[in-house]
Amino acid sequence: MQRRRFVKSLVAAPAASALLAQQQTPPPGNPGNVAPGVPQNATRGNQPPGSAAQDLPRFDASIPDVAAETMPRFFTQTQFEALRHLSDLLMPAVDGHPGALDASAPEFLDFLVSQSPEERRQTYRAGLDALNHESAKRYHKPFAATTAEEAAPILAALNQPWQYNPPADPLGHFLVAAKADVRTATVNSREYVAAAASSGRRFGGSGLYWHSLD
Amino acid sequence: MSVQTHDVLIIGSGAAGGMAAYTLTQKGVKCLMLDAGPLVDFNRVRGIRSVSELPYRGFGKPGRLPHVVQANEFNANQWVDEKQVPYTHAPDEPYNWVRVRMIGGKSLFWARMSFRLSNYEFKGKDHDGFGENWPIAYEDLAPYYSKVEPIFRVAGRKEGWNQLPDGEFLEDNSPWSGAMQRFIASAGKRNIPVTKMRRATGRGQFASSFNLLLPDAMDSGNLTMVPNAVVREITTDKNTGLANGVNFHDRQSGREMHAKARVVVVAASCLESTRILLNSKIANSSGALGHYLHDQFYITQGVQAIVPEAKDGKAPRGLMGGGGYSPRFVNLKRGHEEDFIRGYAFDFGTGGSPDPKFIPGYGAEHEKAVRSLEGTGVSVTIMGEVLPRYENYAEIDPNVVDEWGIPVLRFRAKYSDNEARMAKHAMNTFAEVCEGAGFEVLTKHDQPWPPGYSIHELGTCRMGDDPKKSVLNKWNQSHDVKNLFVVDGSSFVTGGYQNPTMTILSLSMRASDYLADQMRAGNV
Numbered sequence: 001m002q003r004r005r006f007v008k009s010l011v012a013a014p015a016a017s018a019l020l021a022q023q024q025t026p027p028p029g030n031p032g033n034v035a036p037g038v039p040q041n042a043t044r045g046n047q048p049p050g051s052a053a054q055d056l057p058r059f060d061a062s063i064p065d066v067a068a069e070t071m072p073r074f075f076t077q078t079q080f081e082a083l084r085h086l087s088d089l090l091m092p093a094v095d096g097h098p099g100a101l102d103a104s105a106p107e108f109l110d111f112l113v114s115q116s117p118e119e120r121r122q123t124y125r126a127g128l129d130a131l132n133h134e135s136a137k138r139y140h141k142p143f144a145a146t147t148a149e150e151a152a153p154i155l156a157a158l159n160q161p162w163q164y165n166p167p168a169d170p171l172g173h174f175l176v177a178a179k180a181d182v183r184t185a186t187v188n189s190r191e192y193v194a195a196a197a198s199s200g201r202r203f204g205g206s207g208l209y210w211h212s213l214d
Numbered sequence: 215m216s217v218q219t220h221d222v223l224i225i226g227s228g229a230a231g232g233m234a235a236y237t238l239t240q241k242g243v244k245c246l247m248l249d250a251g252p253l254v255d256f257n258r259v260r261g262i263r264s265v266s267e268l269p270y271r272g273f274g275k276p277g278r279l280p281h282v283v284q285a286n287e288f289n290a291n292q293w294v295d296e297k298q299v300p301y302t303h304a305p306d307e308p309y310n311w312v313r314v315r316m317i318g319g320k321s322l323f324w325a326r327m328s329f330r331l332s333n334y335e336f337k338g339k340d341h342d343g344f345g346e347n348w349p350i351a352y353e354d355l356a357p358y359y360s361k362v363e364p365i366f367r368v369a370g371r372k373e374g375w376n377q378l379p380d381g382e383f384l385e386d387n388s389p390w391s392g393a394m395q396r397f398i399a400s401a402g403k404r405n406i407p408v409t410k411m412r413r414a415t416g417r418g419q420f421a422s423s424f425n426l427l428l429p430d431a432m433d434s435g436n437l438t439m440v441p442n443a444v445v446r447e448i449t450t451d452k453n454t455g456l457a458n459g460v461n462f463h464d465r466q467s468g469r470e471m472h473a474k475a476r477v478v479v480v481a482a483s484c485l486e487s488t489r490i491l492l493n494s495k496i497a498n499s500s501g502a503l504g505h506y507l508h509d510q511f512y513i514t515q516g517v518q519a520i521v522p523e524a525k526d527g528k529a530p531r532g533l534m535g536g537g538g539y540s541p542r543f544v545n546l547k548r549g550h551e552e553d554f555i556r557g558y559a560f561d562f563g564t565g566g567s568p569d570p571k572f573i574p575g576y577g578a579e580h581e582k583a584v585r586s587l588e589g590t591g592v593s594v595t596i597m598g599e600v601l602p603r604y605e606n607y608a609e610i611d612p613n614v615v616d617e618w619g620i621p622v623l624r625f626r627a628k629y630s631d632n633e634a635r636m637a638k639h640a641m642n643t644f645a646e647v648c649e650g651a652g653f654e655v656l657t658k659h660d661q662p663w664p665p666g667y668s669i670h671e672l673g674t675c676r677m678g679d680d681p682k683k684s685v686l687n688k689w690n691q692s693h694d695v696k697n698l699f700v701v702d703g704s705s706f707v708t709g710g711y712q713n714p715t716m717t718i719l720s721l722s723m724r725a726s727d728y729l730a731d732q733m734r735a736g737n738v
Contacts, residue, residue, distance in 0.1 A: 063267050094581045108271060116276035148577075158576045164659035180571050184273065190266040205265040205272075210291040213252055213259060213316070214466070 065190055070107035074114035074121075079128040081144035083109065083178075086131065089151055090182045096195060100182050103189035109181060120177075127174020134171065220246035220438065221733065223460060223475035225445050225490065228319020229715055230702035230722045231481035232423025232431070233362075237726035238479075239436035243733065246473060248443035248462060250482070251315030256419075263288070281310045283667060292316075292323065299616045302624045309625035310666035311485060317441055318424030319483065320669065321715070326414040326421050327539075327561070328368040329712035330359050330379040334542070334557075338708050342549030342556070345602055348707040349679045349688035352379065358720035366421050366719070370412035377557075378409075378541035378712070386410040392533040393521050393564040393592065393651075400650035401540065404643070408538045411561070414715075442466060446620050447494040448478055450695065457496070457698045463618040477697045477729065477738055481722065484704040485608055488674040489623050491685075491700070492610050497675075497692040503685050504609050506602040506673040507625075508709055511633050511662035513596040517644045518572050519653040521564070524590040534589055537563030542599075542711050544639070554635040558598035559711045560644055566591040572657045592653055596640040598662070599711045601632055602673045606665070627665045637662060670714050675704035690725035697738050701725045 072080050084106045093099035100106065113124045134154045135143040143151070157172035158179060166176045186192055193205045222238055224231045227249040235245050265272040265287070274287040282293050294313035303309045314320045334341060336348040336355075356379070363382040370383040388410065390398065398408045414421035431437040442465035449472065451458045459474040480487045488504050491497050524534050542557030549555060567588045575583060611624035641660040648655055678684025681693035690705050692698040701722040703714050732738040 090576045091581075092578055094578050112270065112273055112276065117280075120276070155576060159574050161574055162572045162657045164661045176571075179576060181273075183570060185271055188265045188268075188272040190264075193264055193266040206262050207265060207288040208260050209263040209268070209288050211259045211261070212291045213254065 063190065065104070070104060070111055072107055072110040074110045075125070075128065078132055078142060078144075079125065080106065080110060081142065082128045082131045083124075085144040085146070085151075086128075086155075086178060087182045087186075089148060089155065090179055091186045096199065098186070098189065098191040098195055100186045103186040103191045105182050105185035105189065108185050108189075112181075112185070123170075123174050123177055126170040127178065130171035130174065217474075218244075218246075218438075219474040219476070220244050221475070222246070222477045222479055222729070223248065223473060224479045224481060225249075225460065225487070226319060226481035226483065226702070227317045227428065227439070228314075228423055228481065228483060228702075229321045229324075229718050230483075231319070231479070232321065232427035233719050233722035234479050234481055234699075234701050234726045235431040235437050236427040237723050238730055239431045239434040241730040242436065243730055244436050244438075245431070246438045246475060247440065248445060248460070248473070249315070249317050249319070249439075249441050250444045250465065250486075251317065251319075251441060252465070253317045253439070253441040259291075281308070281666070282312050283310065283663060284312060284669075299622070300614060301622050302611045302614055304626070307626060307628050308664040309627050310664045311623075311625070311671070312666065312669045313483070313486070317428070317439070318420075318422045321422040322420060322424055324421075324669075324715055325713070326416070326715075327713040328363070328366065328370070328381070328412045328414045328716045329541075330381055331355075331710050331712055331717050332377050332379050334377050334546070335708055335710035335712075338556070338710075342545065344555055346676075346678060346683065346707055349677055349684075354688075355717070355720050355724065358724045359716060362716060362719045362723060365426055366414035366716075367416060368412060368414050368716070369410075371410045373407065373409050375407060375541060377543075377546060381412070381716075383412070384415065388536070390538075391535045391564060392530070393524075393653075394536050394538060396651040396653075397538070397562075397564075397592070397647065400647045403650065404647065406540055406543050406643070406647065408540050411537065411539045443471075443473075444618050444620070445482070445490055446470075446618070448480075448490060448496060448698070449494075450496060455695060457695055463620075465618075468618060477699070477733070479726075479729070480698070480700045481702045484671040484674055484702055485623060487700055487702055487704050488608060489610070491675065492623075493621055497685055497694045497698060497700075499694050500682055500685055502604075502676060502683060504674050505604050505607040506676050506707075507606045507608055507627050507665075507671065508600040508602040508673045508706075509665060509670040510668045510709065510711060510713075511596075511598045511600055511629055511637065511665070512668045513598075513637060513641070513660060513662050515569065515572075515593050515657075516596040516637075516641050516660065517592075517594050517648060517658045518568050518656045519592040519645070519648040520568060520587055520590040520656060521592060522590075522652070522654050526586050527589070529589060534565035536565070537561070552635075552639060554632045554639065556599040556601065556632070556636070557711055558596055558636055558640045560594050560640070561597060562592065562594035562644070564592045565589055566593060568593075568656055592648060594644050596637065596644070597668070597711055597713075598633060598636050598640060599709070600665075601630060602676070602706075602708050603630065608674060625665075629662060629665065633662070634660075670703070670709065672703045672706040672709040672714060675700045676707050677705045678707065689728045690721060691728075699725055699729060 087100035087106045091100035131143040157175050166173050221244045224234050224247045268287045272287050279285040333352045336351050339347045360382050369386045371386045372380040443462045444465050445460050445462045449459050457478040540560040544557045568591045570584045573583050606627040608623045610621045614622045637660040645655050645658050675685040677686040690699050690701050703718050
């Protein structure tokens with residue numbers, strides 16, 4: 001579902017790039033031929049008088065994920081370790097594309113679920129508890145300690161054909177939701193977007209963003 | 215301080231209000247247009263961003279727009295805030311009311327599908343006995359469709375079908391892809407017609423009131439446009455009962471104001487128009503106001519199929535791509551051929567990638583399967599006619615108000631067995647056509663989104679010849695208040711399976727022509 005919505009947003013992009021061209025945004029990054037120590041704006045000499053004062057600098061700023069890690073706050077430690085292991089099993093790194101752990105998808109989902117309506121919070125809490133419960137029953141250890149082979153029967157619901165109504169049991173219900181959410185949290189991450197753009201598979205997941213209206 | 219009294223006050227600037235302003239101002243009528251939203255500078259409020267830089271990685275802020283399935287984190291700010299302007303419904307009867315408040319309205323964002331209704335809709339009761347006929351026939355509206363289509367530059371292919379009349383099209387002569395040719399051949403064996411999508415190409419970025427109607431209206435010098443005017447109610451003269459203006463709030467400050475006019479044209483969208491009339495306590499001697507709420511039910515990804523020859527990126531050039539539209543093909547002879555009445559349309563495409571959720575499995579194997587099926591998809595949206603029924607309605611909730619203290623709507627609406635049987639028929643039929651074309655059906659389902667999802671809400675101020683059963687006459691004029699017109703989708707008697715925008719535009723143009731004539735003759 002989320003992915004479908006996202007694809008919709010991409011449809012708006014061609015019109016968007018034309019818009020960007022109209023704005024004549026200077027390319028971000030390091031300008032080529034500026035002598036060290038000379039302020040960049042001082043080198044723009046060919047502009048009509050008065051324009052330099054309005055030509056404010058544009059910075060290529062960073063999102064916090066570049067410099068910091070999300071602090072998981074919502075799940076218990078056992079739940080969170082199960083989520084990390086599940087995320088790795090659902091979306092491992094494939095063909096040079098980052099996996100869920102590379103993309104910090106579990107940390108992001110801890111945040112997202114903590115902000116979500118009670119229904120989603122309950123789905124995740126009950127589902128992660130069910131993962132650990134099943135694992136304890138079968139192997140006498142937490143889900144995070146299972147091998148891929150041991151985890152397979154616990155994740156069997158994911159091999160069933162898609163149904164409009166998700167499974168009624170808490171584990172199956174959760175697994176179907178997590179499969180979609182982990183994927184979205186991964187492919188929309190800064191790490192995945194950069195890898196996909198450099199391999200030419202997608203054009204960086206860009207879209208036309210609406211700022212808030214006054 | 216002098217305040218001008220306008221000839222006509224138009225509430226709303228979308229397809230219906232824009233067309234009313236366009237038509238009336240060309241005839242020299244002085245109009246005042248109020249819209250609840252801002253006049254947007256699109257270059258300022260929109261910009262390119264990467265999904266990875268958004269605060270919620272494309273998920274959107276949880277719980278912000280629970281009823282707007284169409285919302286994503288890129289476009290969340292373009293929709294009406296559900297906390298600022300709430301509405302209510304029973305927990306087990308959700309209604310998805312999807313709203314836009316800005317100059318241009320929802321015509322800025324529509325999917326541009328552009329169809330004419332036929333006498334299967336205008337005279338539906340004659341065909342199968344259900345509901346009411348419209349007080350007009352296709353022949354009454356056809357000249358207006360013919361004027362609207364060139365303005366919106368509708369592209370399409372002429373087919374000569376009774377159930378989907380041809381229009382004044384930019385001829386679409388594009389070829390069919392190989393997958394589409396196979397689909398058409400399979401559909402033909404079942405007498406299911408397929409044509410190119412009929413679509414408003416507009417100009418530049420939009421096919422909107424904003425760029426196609428309002429510029430001419432403003433250039434005429436006869437239109438005063440006031441954004442950020444949230445209408446509370448229409449006011450009436452105590453002696454005559456006629457409308458004499460509206461009370462509204464400035465959106466940002468809340469300041470309450472009154473604007474005077476000789477005539478009021480309501481074009482605030484189906485349900486906002488209905489809300490304004492209900493809050494004004496006028497135009498409801500019939501008791502029909504708010505009732506007969508209908509739309510089209512939508513089943514997205516009703517069938518997800520793939521073209522096997524296209525797997526693993528091996529599609530030969532020209533196999534995949536493009537889509538088509540199948541208009542109603544059931545119940546055309548006597549009206550009761552199936553175990554349901556009325557009909558549905560298919561809007562489908564080829565060459566997309568199936569949603570990964572449809573592909574069983576997880577991990578590296580799943581990822582491999584997802585990539586193997588990229589570009590192989592055939593997917594359909596089923597768009598079905600919903601019967602207009604008295605039991606489906608919107609009313610004023612006595613306990614809830616919006617940010618400006620204006621009472622909000624409460625919904626009681628759900629689909630009936632007729633829609634459920636139609637949905638099952640549509641799903642199975644599309645899947646069978648796919649299989650007949652050699653496609654592999656991955657998944658299918660017949661579960662519609664909640665009422666409202668299609669953003670085609672209709673019928674709550676319906677027109678009719680009988681003032682006891684309808685709110686408006688055949689000119690979109692209130693039976694009760696002669697200088698009050700409602701020109702949007704709320705005036706529909708029945709909506710068919712077709713997207714309604716061309717019909718809304720045509721009705722608004724027709725009503726506005728009539729209104730200008732009546733004003734000139736001194737009758738209004």
